[in-house]
Amino acid sequence: MFRPNIFATLVATTCLSAPAMAQDMPGEGTTVRPIIGLIAEEMFQARVLFSALEDLGYEVAEPQEVEIQTAHLALATGDGDFYPAHWETLQSAFFDESGGDDVLERVGPFIEGTLQGYLVDKATYDAGVTSLGDLTDPDVAAKFDANGDGSADLAGCVPGWGCERVIEHHLEEYGLRDTVTHNQGSYNAIMADVIARHENGDPILYYTWTPYWVSGALVPGEDVEWLEVPYTSLPDGVEAETTFDGKNIGFAVDNIYILATDDFLADNPAAAKLFEVAQIKINDISAQNKLMADGADSSDDIDQHVADWISENQETYDGWLEQARAAAS
Incomplete structure (x- = not known):
């Protein structure tokens, strides 16, 4: 499980009907296969997404950690479902070399500027x-x-x-x-x-x-x-x-998108909508990266950073989930 412990407990209630459960957890029964890069500082924003996917009922598989170019190719060959750190301009060649719009879609932006x-x-x-x-x-x-x-x-x-x-x-x-x-x-x-x-x-x-x-x-x-x-x-x-x-400055002022396979997005409207509306401010990510640079860089530390961010941005986070559930209904 990738969800920080503070979010791991699900309160069961016997009065919840099956239709309501299906509406609240549209991803139930589906395993999502993320692919991530080898940059530890990108794990924070990835785990925010993992937490949201789990709140939608998806099971998030252990992420495959690979080099950036390999991440794009792995999606194209069906070895994963999404990659949450695709730089639109910088990695455009990797996108094209992996089949481009024929098999993949950039969803977002997830991080701007x-x-x-x-x-x-x-x-x-x-x-x-x-x-x-x-x-x-x-x-x-x-x-x-x-x-x-x-x-x-x-x-x-x-x-x-x-x-x-x-x-x-x-x-x-x-x-x-x-x-x-x-x-x-x-x-x-x-x-x-x-x-x-x-x-x-x-x-x-x-x-x-x-x-x-x-x-x-x-x-x-x-x-x-x-x-x-x-x-x-x-x-x-x-x-x-x-x-x-x-x-x-010579490089494109870029945006980071969630790169996903067309098949996954078509089969999972809740996840597709989540990827479309989820967005984290660049300053929030820089602040978390600084915590890691200062020594709070263990997996448990990152989980706590995710929990803290969700708590501090609860209304925004809940809005993502609400829109994702509506897309699947």
Whole structure:
């Protein structure tokens, strides 16, 4: 069971009629197979959905935890029913490669206004390094050299993620191959090194996204600043809005959708409506991610965060369930 313990107790009543039970629990008898990514900080919003599905009578199977591209392919091959963390623009290639609209549907948005981009420490930004294009100058790039090879060390994207395609495209498009090294691997481990360098007073250059704990540890506008890019250029000719707070940050200002199979949505109108109306504010997710970064990161901790969020947003949460039940009646 994925529901936090506070929601696990169901009060039985013998006077409840079978039709009323069916109306309240339209998912009863159906097992839902979620697929999730390997980012622990995405579990919070996923478990909010799991809790709502269980309140609708569905049984939620143990989530399959896989890489992002694999999650899309697994839905297309029928190995799962939904994936709650699909970035509409960033992961559009994964969507298309997995059959696109012929087999899958983006439902939502679940989370609005997500950001990605490149940041540098505020001191270096204030000294004049304000654009990714500035790094074509070897002297500027050398400011961010962490290993002595003369090139800027960019703390970048996990291999296989959608951001990898964009960063690699930018390095080519903006002529940065000779002056910037894209460091990849375990993102949290790489960022731990970046934060240590910042605490030591060294210049830093990194990629990140929101919502995520990094922007709580290195606060934009206080510790770091977003870099602009010379002009918008995204892989495969994708066109998107890339301006945030007056800056062209180079990545689409994106929305996160719940990606589900057409068959599952057609067979489960209550779940389909839930996916359509459920929405969590990005600041709520960032706040929960910060709790995890501060040490409250166990599975039980996340369950408690889910319980707390539902309690604090009970009217909204109950509204999701009401609309989902109505869709199934």
